[in-house]
Amino acid sequence: MRQTKPLPATVRRWAEQRIGPIVAVRDTSHDWYRSRVWELEGEGEARRYVKVSPSEKFFTRETRAYRGVVPVLGHSHAPHLLDSRAEDLALLLTAVPGAPAAGLGLTTGGWRTVHRQAGGLCARLHEAGDLDRTDRAQAEGSLEAAADGAEKYLTRAGNRLTRAERQVIRDYAAQLRRVGPVPVGYIHGDNQPRNWLWSPAGLALVDFERTRPAARVQDLVILAVTEWLDHPDREQAFLQAYGRELTGAERHALRCLTALDAVNCLAWGPDNDHPDVTARGRRTLDRLMRENRL
Structure with missing residues (x-):
């Protein structure tokens, strides 16, 4: 059974500064030890996601993609980047259905x-x-x-x-x-x-x-x-x-x-x-x- 990965405290504090109090966290990582993604539930059941990239290379690629390429897909067809934190290789993303x-x-x-x-x-x-x-x-x-x-x-x-x-x-x-x-x-x-x-x-x-x-x-x-x-x-x-x-x-x-x-x-x-x-x-x-x- 895959072990649940805890959301780093520094990343949680940063996310809460951006979106407000987090009432629940769920690990949604892929079944790979370097995959780190969590679903965040805020007040009023608002959902966001936070991802910690496996490497600086992937972090740079993904932040650039969200800023310059992904928007062509349309609002409901991909997440939207709310913020990023290079120190932790962290990205804060909107949720999409499905x-x-x-x-x-x-x-x-x-x-x-x-x-x-x-x-x-x-x-x-x-x-x-x-x-x-x-x-x-x-x-x-x-x-x-x-x-x-x-x-x-x-x-x-x-x-x-x-x-x-x-x-x-x-x-x-x-x-x-x-x-x-x-x-x-x-x-x-x-x-x-x-x-x-x-x-x-x-x-x-x-x-x-x-x-x-x-x-x-x-x-x-x-x-x-x-x-x-x-x-x-x-x-x-x-x-x-x-x-x-x-x-x-x-x-x-x-x-x-x-x-x-x-x-x-x-x-x-x-x-x-x-x-x-x-x-x-x-x-x-x-x-x-x-x-x-x-």
């Missing part, structure tokens, strides 16, 4: 509706404003940066991969460097149903600590190896609302990126006691190995 779609047991039609709305929201996010020179350079170099990370993950994965599997990962990393131009923009960075809140009011996106300028197709990797692999109707619904089909270059980049996601999962999952992540990586890599033999 619960994570991943745990709702939705029907087939319900999942298509969720993916359709997710496609529309991702399109808004990906097209949020013009990239400045620095952001554009980062975005246009994001696929090469992903390829550069392959060796790090291969080293961390160690003997969890065979020699043949390691060569396949290197081959896909090399191909990724040659994909060519693809559409770029601001991506969510952890785009999956656990970060999609679903309610009768519609869909909302949360958790923007990985939001950054990048190739837009990078936001589809987790969906491609989980949600869409066995449910192509969900992919069709998403892309219909997204407003376009992926280009040939994006399709090729996506395949390469799924290989890099696999080795990342096989490096990170066992080290952090996440069997679901490990299984995702193993399933993807096994599929790629089979397909490469055909």
Whole structure:
């Protein structure tokens, strides 16, 4: 059973200075030791959230996202940043309705509706404003940066991969460097149903600590190896609302990126006691190995 994480006293005092007395606190962190998020109940049952970022890098990304990118989603489709405190890496956020779609047991039609709305929201996010020179350079170099990370993950994965599997990962990393131009923009960075809140009011996106300028197709990797692999109707619904089909270059980049996601999962999952992540990586890599033999 996951241990409940206490809200740090300094963060609580800061939050109360901003929103008034807190009458109840509930730990709503993900099942990961570095995830720290709490629901705050104020007087009159008003709800807010406070998040303590895992690192300064994530704190900087998320505060920037809330200030400059997330507002394009609209008031009811993402939290609003009330305040931030760099000393504690803390963000104070409004609440949005809904619960994570991943745990709702939705029907087939319900999942298509969720993916359709997710496609529309991702399109808004990906097209949020013009990239400045620095952001554009980062975005246009994001696929090469992903390829550069392959060796790090291969080293961390160690003997969890065979020699043949390691060569396949290197081959896909090399191909990724040659994909060519693809559409770029601001991506969510952890785009999956656990970060999609679903309610009768519609869909909302949360958790923007990985939001950054990048190739837009990078936001589809987790969906491609989980949600869409066995449910192509969900992919069709998403892309219909997204407003376009992926280009040939994006399709090729996506395949390469799924290989890099696999080795990342096989490096990170066992080290952090996440069997679901490990299984995702193993399933993807096994599929790629089979397909490469055909």
